[in-house]
Amino acid sequence: MTATAPARTVLRAQGLSRVFGTGAGEVRALSDASLEVAAGELLVVRGPSGSGKTTLLNLLGALDRPTSGSVWLGDAELTALGEKAVLTARRERIGYVFQSFGLVPVLSAAENVEVPLRLRRTPPAERAERVAAALDAVGLAGHAKQRPYELSGGQQQRVGIARALVAEPEVLLADEPTGQLDSGTAAVVMDLLARVVHDRRVAAVVSTHDPELMARADRVVELHDGQVVDRGNG
């Protein structure tokens, strides 16, 4: 008999709420949302436009602070850290993938992937090695010198994934990563994301509108009007 150790929880949100003050009054974007993500798990957050997916991902990634509730990354309570410590946690422990890729247009694919390593002051020789390995892992070894405009949308997002993973984060957050891709390319990118999450044992949260992308999820959380309404296939 083989015993499998339960997967380690890496990211945990407890009772997260976020209220935005606007000229027209208060908007409750997220209400009392709780979730956990384990190492090597791909959690998909789905829900209609305006349901709070981006708000939730921004809070999980410490890009925003909740009105109430907490986010834990391992033993560290992200929501209790000061600005400097949050910045360090973001650089060292979390990788981000954006819907519009977020690549720097004047930098090559390799230079874009290198950015997180420069921010972490990784020595140049090690940077070159890790960038090459990251581009290889997303199938772009032959495209290192190309600028973003010389790449297709799917290739640009693969560069985005390589950049998010090059520094070996514990957490990967992707907000609508396939939102600007046609359905065939979206499927390729989502398959790649699922593979790297499982291979590298990253705890990943991916938001999407696209029902087809649910198939790659280990677990699905559904948001409606800022509330977790359903735990889908999990």
Ligand SMILES: Nc1ncnc2c1ncn2[C@@H]1O[C@H](COP(=O)(O)OP(=O)(O)OP(=O)(O)O)[C@@H](O)[C@H]1O
């Ligand atoms: N900075 C802000 N100020 C005011 N209201 C905001 C702000 N950010 C989000 N909201 C509101 O919070 C709610 C949730 O928005 P959010 O962007 O999180 O939804 P979403 O599910 O990501 O939507 P989409 O799928 O369209 O990207 C919406 O009603 C939105 O208008």
